[in-house]
Amino acid sequence: MTDPKTHEAALAPLLPEILAMTERVVSIDSGTYDAAGVNAVIDVWAGMLSGMGFTVERTPLPGRGDQMTATLSLGNGPRLLVLGHADTVWPAGTVAQWPFKRDGDRITGPGVGDMKTNVVMALHTIRHLLGAGLKGLGSITVLIVPDEEIGSPQSRGWIESHAREADLCLTLEPCRPNGGVVVGRGAVGALYVTATGVTAHCGSYREMGASAVSALAALVAEFEALTDASRGLAATVGIFRGGAARQVVPGEAEIHLDLRAPDKAGADELLAKARAIAERKPQDGRVSVTVTGGFGRPPFPTTPGTRLLYSWAEEACKALGQPIHEVVARGGSDGSFAAGLGVPTLDGLGAVAHDTCSRRETVEVSSIIPRSAVIAHLIASAAAGRKLA
DSSP: OOOHHHHHHHHGGGHHHHHHHHHHHHTSOOBTTOHHHHHHHHHHHHHHHHHTTOEEEEEEOTTSOEEEEEEEEOSSSOEEEEEEEOOBSOOTTHHHHSOOEEETTEEESTTIIIIIHHHHHHHHHHHHHHHTTOOSOSEEEEEEESSGGGTOTTTHHHHHHHHTTOSEEEEOOOBBTTTEEEEEEOEEEEEEEEEEOBOOBSSTTGGGOBOHHHHHHHHHHHHHTTOBGGGTBEEEEEEEEEOSOTTBOOSEEEEEEEEEESSHHHHHHHHHHHHHHHTSOOSSTTOEEEEEEEEEEOOBOOOHHHHHHHHHHHHHHHHHTOOOEEEEESSOOTHHHHHHTTOOEEBOOSOBEESTTSTTOEEEHHHHHHHHHHHHHHHHHHHTTOOOO
16 A cells, blocks of 8 residues: 555556646636635535545635635544645736646646645545555545635634644645755744835925835845845845825835744844834834734744655655655745644645746646655555654
8 A cells, every 4th residue: 555656556547637627726816815716726626525525614714715624534543634725826817818738748827836736636646545445544634725825824723723633744835846845944924014104295395294215215224134144044125115106205115024034043033133123213203113024934843753754755756766855945835834833744745846936837747646656655654554753
């Protein structure tokens, strides 16, 4: 049951079905803010899971798609958590401009690598295992998250509640080119700084105004100077906007500051320094500043349990003739929530993808079945009673 080559042979005939479902969901616009589109994608996956015997529950989020929880109780044994998401970074209308397409060994389209192909292949892999008589697991829980691309702010508690009940977590972010599998991540945060000043015409009444833009402009260089590449700390002003018209002293402005750190100590230090800069009283007392945000994704530590999961993936890749190497990523994922609680977690288990979150995003078709076999090997190994700690 744990032989990767056996899984690969059984999964290979499913490739046309996997590609067909991938095309179906990639052809649905499902940006995070497009609740109807996110739910349309979830409808497809919920239908498949229900047909496999899973109990499917959906919880609507205000302004977002549904949180989908699919659970299958199997008996005694390790409890498996599988994390995926239905939202993409692409707004409504993107599919019409950039439709699903196959060109040789590559498929492309919005969200094809991050992560619609990956969820489809994981569901087909689970179905294959159940059909082969999977025994030894206590349960399988599949969570489909609707707001992952904005940091899962409304879903974190829900994910963590299920992670606390899990013995291992497999996360379906894409595999990196040349077989990169994620064994760790840093902390990811954001600070939102909003200034409110006094508007006035820039001509005769300029002195009556108090510029919100001027108040925040002085902070940009200070924020960016907090970056220390040698320590893995990064502060990046991703958005700076303000004002309403060229001839009006701007009465509003805002900065969105991206924060990255390798561990909790670094995250705490970086956030404290950034807040100190942001909360300093503006030179013009008529301008008020509010500061919100913090670190929304905890560090993903490389624990002994994660190393064991990686060793299982490594032996599968060796048997399948597939490349694999460890990646510690700067970007966050929902796997960080499970790993942050000490649950053995492995990420980057999807198909091999290139240039994710860009119009160049592609998936290697030839990677879909071998990488599905890796997932099958991980699940079957847990079911066979292999120790995670």
